[in-house]
Amino acid sequence: MSGQSPALLQLDGVHTHIGAYHILHGVDLVVPEGELTMLLGRNGAGKTTTLRTIMGLWRVGQGRIRFDGQPIHALPTPEIARLDIAYVPENMGIFGDLTVRENLLLAARRARSLDDLDTTRLDWLFGLFPALRKFWLYPAGKLSGGQKQMLAIARAMVEPRRLLLIDEPTKGLAPVIIRNLIEALQEIKRGRDGARTTVLLVEQNFMVAKALGDGVAVMDDGRVVHAGRMAELAEDESLQQRLLGLSLAAHQ
Incomplete structure (x- = not known):
């Protein structure tokens, strides 16, 4: 993607097993530094497992995860957090x-x-x-x-955090609260003193994704099946329908 910043976080061929279940099937994902990347997909696509795998809460069975060029997939969660990576789980924690x-x-x-x-x-x-x-x-x-x-x-x-991972922050919230949260996340994205914060955000609300996303990756069946600019996906209803089973026009 032209004009994209260097990758702060990169997943290459990541597989994750949870017990007997094979959840991630070779995830390739690039999160450019200073951008907010949306991670979208239908329920059960593997989005939450991806965030938890990045944080070391689930172990990588195959593949690698690099943060600022350094491998982190073998590190325990506390050491990953000490790299100034923060995680906001769906249950808020x-x-x-x-x-x-x-x-x-x-x-x-x-x-x-x-x-x-x-x-x-x-x-x-x-x-x-x-x-x-x-x-x-x-x-x-x-x-x-x-x-x-x-x-x-x-x-x-x-x-200060270099990378912020957030899992479905608007789930179950009233529209007025969602609007307030969008404004706050836009400010966090801009950062303090002009320093942009890198964010990987899982979201089901496509309007929120359109408002916040710089880049986007769409998951299906434990893989990333599309990566690009969020603005381009927001303008392409046929691509929305094919990847997500929805069109933005129907949600306005």
């Missing part, structure tokens, strides 16, 4: 009995107390997600679904 403040502090590996947190970065996150400031001392389990999703993303971004 927040601690419901802890407050918003405690959740953020726990996610900040370099901070031992609240005083160690980067207050400028916190203010930036509060600008993206004002509810987090309002409910700073509330147990996270009492937040609404949208507020929990905002906390999950803020936890991933409480310290």
Whole structure:
């Protein structure tokens, strides 16, 4: 793809088995640095397994994963996270009995107390997600679904990350909350001080994908069957129908 940035993350022929099940069947995927890449596909295509395999939560059976040119597929999850790769799972992974403040502090590996947190970065996150400031001392389990999703993303971004993996952030959210989340993710994509954050985002909502994506990879049956620019897929209804079984026009 012309004009594409160098790859920050690259999967080459990745196979993943979960127990007796062969889920990924040779995934080839390139995530350019500084871009937001959408990972799309029907239910069961292997999108979540791909994210979990990148994070080392599922082990690579065959193939390799490279981050910034270095192989990471044999590393344990904590070492992958220490490369400044953050993962927001579909279930959000927040601690419901802890407050918003405690959740953020726990996610900040370099901070031992609240005083160690980067207050400028916190203010930036509060600008993206004002509810987090309002409910700073509330147990996270009492937040609404949208507020929990905002906390999950803020936890991933409480310290600078080179790569952010997010699994279906808008699932089950009301349209107004989805619009707010799109705006926040657009700002995260731009980054602070003009430094763009690299994001790999799994999403079922095609309108969200169109609004956010720079590039796109479409999965089917454990493989990437299409890769290109998101704008091109958004304009090609026949390709949408063939790859995803939908057309954008029907969802407007």
